[in-house]
Amino acid sequence: MHTTTRIAEVDRATELAGDAFAATVGASDDTRAGWLRAIADALDAHVDDLVALADGETALGAARLTGEVARTTGQLRLFAAVLADGGYLEAIIDHAAPGRPDLRRMLRPLGPVAVYAASNFPFAFSVAGGDTASALAVGCPVVVKAHPGHPETSRRTAALVTEALAAAGAPVGAFGLVEGFEAGLALIDHPAITAAAFTGSVAGGRALFDRAAARPAPIPFFGELGSINPVVVTEAADAVRGAELAAGLAASFQLGVGQFCTKPGLVFVPEGSVLEAALPAQVGRAPHRLLTEAIARGFRAGLEHLAGVPGAALVAGTVSEPAAGPEPLVYAVDLATFTDPAFTATLTTEVFGPVTLLVRYPDAATLVGALAALEGSLTATVHAEPDEDVTALSAVLADRVGRLLFGGWPTGVAVTWSQQHGGPWPATTSQHTSVGATAVRRFQRPIVYQDAPEAVLPAALREDNPLGIPRRVDGVQVR
Amino acid sequence: MHTTTRIAEVDRATELAGDAFAATVGASDDTRAGWLRAIADALDAHVDDLVALADGETALGAARLTGEVARTTGQLRLFAAVLADGGYLEAIIDHAAPGRPDLRRMLRPLGPVAVYAASNFPFAFSVAGGDTASALAVGCPVVVKAHPGHPETSRRTAALVTEALAAAGAPVGAFGLVEGFEAGLALIDHPAITAAAFTGSVAGGRALFDRAAARPAPIPFFGELGSINPVVVTEAADAVRGAELAAGLAASFQLGVGQFCTKPGLVFVPEGSVLEAALPAQVGRAPHRLLTEAIARGFRAGLEHLAGVPGAALVAGTVSEPAAGPEPLVYAVDLATFTDPAFTATLTTEVFGPVTLLVRYPDAATLVGALAALEGSLTATVHAEPDEDVTALSAVLADRVGRLLFGGWPTGVAVTWSQQHGGPWPATTSQHTSVGATAVRRFQRPIVYQDAPEAVLPAALREDNPLGIPRRVDGVQVR
Numbered sequence: 036m037h038t039t040t041r042i043a044e045v046d047r048a049t050e051l052a053g054d055a056f057a058a059t060v061g062a063s064d065d066t067r068a069g070w071l072r073a074i075a076d077a078l079d080a081h082v083d084d085l086v087a088l089a090d091g092e093t094a095l096g097a098a099r100l101t102g103e104v105a106r107t108t109g110q111l112r113l114f115a116a117v118l119a120d121g122g123y124l125e126a127i128i129d130h131a132a133p134g135r136p137d138l139r140r141m142l143r144p145l146g147p148v149a150v151y152a153a154s155n156f157p158f159a160f161s162v163a164g165g166d167t168a169s170a171l172a173v174g175c176p177v178v179v180k181a182h183p184g185h186p187e188t189s190r191r192t193a194a195l196v197t198e199a200l201a202a203a204g205a206p207v208g209a210f211g212l213v214e215g216f217e218a219g220l221a222l223i224d225h226p227a228i229t230a231a232a233f234t235g236s237v238a239g240g241r242a243l244f245d246r247a248a249a250r251p252a253p254i255p256f257f258g259e260l261g262s263i264n265p266v267v268v269t270e271a272a273d274a275v276r277g278a279e280l281a282a283g284l285a286a287s288f289q290l291g292v293g294q295f296c297t298k299p300g301l302v303f304v305p306e307g308s309v310l311e312a313a314l315p316a317q318v319g320r321a322p323h324r325l326l327t328e329a330i331a332r333g334f335r336a337g338l339e340h341l342a343g344v345p346g347a348a349l350v351a352g353t354v355s356e357p358a359a360g361p362e363p364l365v366y367a368v369d370l371a372t373f374t375d376p377a378f379t380a381t382l383t384t385e386v387f388g389p390v391t392l393l394v395r396y397p398d399a400a401t402l403v404g405a406l407a408a409l410e411g412s413l414t415a416t417v418h419a420e421p422d423e424d425v426t427a428l429s430a431v432l433a434d435r436v437g438r439l440l441f442g443g444w445p446t447g448v449a450v451t452w453s454q455q456h457g458g459p460w461p462a463t464t465s466q467h468t469s470v471g472a473t474a475v476r477r478f479q480r481p482i483v484y485q486d487a488p489e490a491v492l493p494a495a496l497r498e499d500n501p502l503g504i505p506r507r508v509d510g511v512q513v514r
Numbered sequence: 515m516h517t518t519t520r521i522a523e524v525d526r527a528t529e530l531a532g533d534a535f536a537a538t539v540g541a542s543d544d545t546r547a548g549w550l551r552a553i554a555d556a557l558d559a560h561v562d563d564l565v566a567l568a569d570g571e572t573a574l575g576a577a578r579l580t581g582e583v584a585r586t587t588g589q590l591r592l593f594a595a596v597l598a599d600g601g602y603l604e605a606i607i608d609h610a611a612p613g614r615p616d617l618r619r620m621l622r623p624l625g626p627v628a629v630y631a632a633s634n635f636p637f638a639f640s641v642a643g644g645d646t647a648s649a650l651a652v653g654c655p656v657v658v659k660a661h662p663g664h665p666e667t668s669r670r671t672a673a674l675v676t677e678a679l680a681a682a683g684a685p686v687g688a689f690g691l692v693e694g695f696e697a698g699l700a701l702i703d704h705p706a707i708t709a710a711a712f713t714g715s716v717a718g719g720r721a722l723f724d725r726a727a728a729r730p731a732p733i734p735f736f737g738e739l740g741s742i743n744p745v746v747v748t749e750a751a752d753a754v755r756g757a758e759l760a761a762g763l764a765a766s767f768q769l770g771v772g773q774f775c776t777k778p779g780l781v782f783v784p785e786g787s788v789l790e791a792a793l794p795a796q797v798g799r800a801p802h803r804l805l806t807e808a809i810a811r812g813f814r815a816g817l818e819h820l821a822g823v824p825g826a827a828l829v830a831g832t833v834s835e836p837a838a839g840p841e842p843l844v845y846a847v848d849l850a851t852f853t854d855p856a857f858t859a860t861l862t863t864e865v866f867g868p869v870t871l872l873v874r875y876p877d878a879a880t881l882v883g884a885l886a887a888l889e890g891s892l893t894a895t896v897h898a899e900p901d902e903d904v905t906a907l908s909a910v911l912a913d914r915v916g917r918l919l920f921g922g923w924p925t926g927v928a929v930t931w932s933q934q935h936g937g938p939w940p941a942t943t944s945q946h947t948s949v950g951a952t953a954v955r956r957f958q959r960p961i962v963y964q965d966a967p968e969a970v971l972p973a974a975l976r977e978d979n980p981l982g983i984p985r986r987v988d989g990v991q992v993r
Binding site: 129452 | 919938951970986
């Protein structure tokens, strides 16, 4: 399709979204919850078609993709439950007092939201994924920029979403899809767009972030970018269960051919670890190709950077040009190399694909000091024995991440009320999560009504609390 | 002082703040509440000195300044109460379930915060004002960039804050003060700074916002910039109490010599209104000069822009070059001029100082359509009679502001749990407030602990809830 046509589509979708906002901002929680459930039902009803399309485009396999559709529809239904609860409105009422008016505050939707779909989750972080679901949930129309890695899956999903929303009575323009690189730029620039959400690379996210900030009227940009996801294995944990940890690490870093933003990319192990010795036996050929040729190019470039660091040893896998899929790889360096300012940036840059880096540390105290070199990540993981004191280790990691795991592996992000998927730069550009119930806060802003007549007040703020939602009244939380 | 010395001071204050964070992030709520109360007590104990200094530098008058110190110390004590409540931590616990780990989420401080003080509130939005109080409250060290309009007041306040914090056991570096334009730029660029808060002009705020966004690691910039604060007077309200409204408007737009970010700068009145006829008698000479020569220059330039719009009529006051204080002024235009794209931008640009603009509308329906031309503001105000339906009017204004008043005037911002001081661009760059209890959210980010041992968990997330704070547990809010 011609670029001019695609930019005309951005204008059309975005203007329709602007018009739709007048209806979505006023729709009740029940109504919007109905929209989300209608989308979920439509996707579930067409799961086989969707999975077949997506497997053809991404090679991620039917089992994984079927699970991902379920995760996506479960996510839509969780946001419907969030609306029913009403806590997401953060309602606060201060009755009039001497010298002070009656003030009633709640959150309201920002307006039309641009969503940039990811390559690696063709459902859960794509057209009807968490960003779309959380924006629609709170009453923001959504215009999705499709990811070029799965265009047919995107179009089919969009058609199902559009049909389901229409049948559920949502306004025209509540949802739209645009395609193409230039369309993505036009979308972030469009005056009617009030916020953007993005999942992808640091370079792509930074380019859109810069553009969002440079607008005549800047808008918030919620980018989930890159993450190295450090893992620390203590000497005691390695001694007790190094082989088991090797198996867990191998499974986690190879999952989805290493194409997870939560892939453990940096693993601190004791020098001479059981884990390192056991790892090669756990690393096998990838079951399928990388998602796109661009990702494959990036993977090869990342490997060259890693291999170019003096002393970087290949401890599992062999570098090759495979026909069917990339060879999963494990490199290792010493802590002294890691902390050398000449190499730290290279060694802490995410390489998207099936590779991880072991960093061999001489002792725990030296390790904790070295962790200060880490930038922000989505996650950090500690493997320790129950009787160890990991307070200092936890404190230094908590400063740098959004999710701190004790045991387990960071791949796999449960969609719950408390989940936090987001961390300090460069992991995200956000003080919020893109997964879990509180993801809706990205697309809301507060408003306070001063001395408003009951007839004007939204239901959430009326004196008799007709919605029965949790509120803070005169300083005290009540339900 | 030389610029190089001042920039060295930025490095020193910011590095101390970075070091202090290790202590402030771990300090208990009780401890930090004690710091805030110690600052409040110190300011209250020196109110006479502080007011005398500030009156000499700002000419705002002892009565107003004494009230402002009380507001400032009340604000510090409100944040201490917010900490005691614990709701600000937004604690959420999801116990482990089949296929899902134990997840415990709370908010934690970002790190060192840069605060840019305002000219027009030498206490409440300056060295120990709301930005400093809310950042310190949640455990963020603060480096304040003093406003050049009241340097001695800033230094004296900073000395009191520093002394009070030291006596209360806060770490060195929890608070610092820097001065000078170049120091302000160096501060926003410093890698240890994790967020910034600003109250001031659109131009100044935009320059700092752009710089915060352009950093290698971008940081959130919470700017409270300009606001026109539209007011709508219905035909019925004008007929019933136009003269009373004229008196209220005159008092509000002249308050503090028009130097409030909530000054009503744009007032929609019926053609031939009682209000307009009654207004000239209410407008008198300003009691004192504008805050700074820069503000006086901006005021004169703004008046020239207004007076240059064809048909703009001066309806109260006379343009002069007063020796003691500026002449408060009221201009008026017709709605057709206001909606003319050639003039809307000029007529909706804030002029900081004692001037307001009446826009005469022919009928209510035409007015509601014209309000779509408004950009974001901190506030909007509706003056209507009790039996009028103001639903449509309220809806169009609610899309554009953070505080919507029914009756009353926007100057005066109560410091409460529910207050919202912030609105869509250009009013702020934020989805948060800079006044009221929820202002703390600007300086926090979420973290979730996965399968963490009790010994590592912060008190807020321990199973037995030792702090007794409100939490959401397995989807249900409990206290």
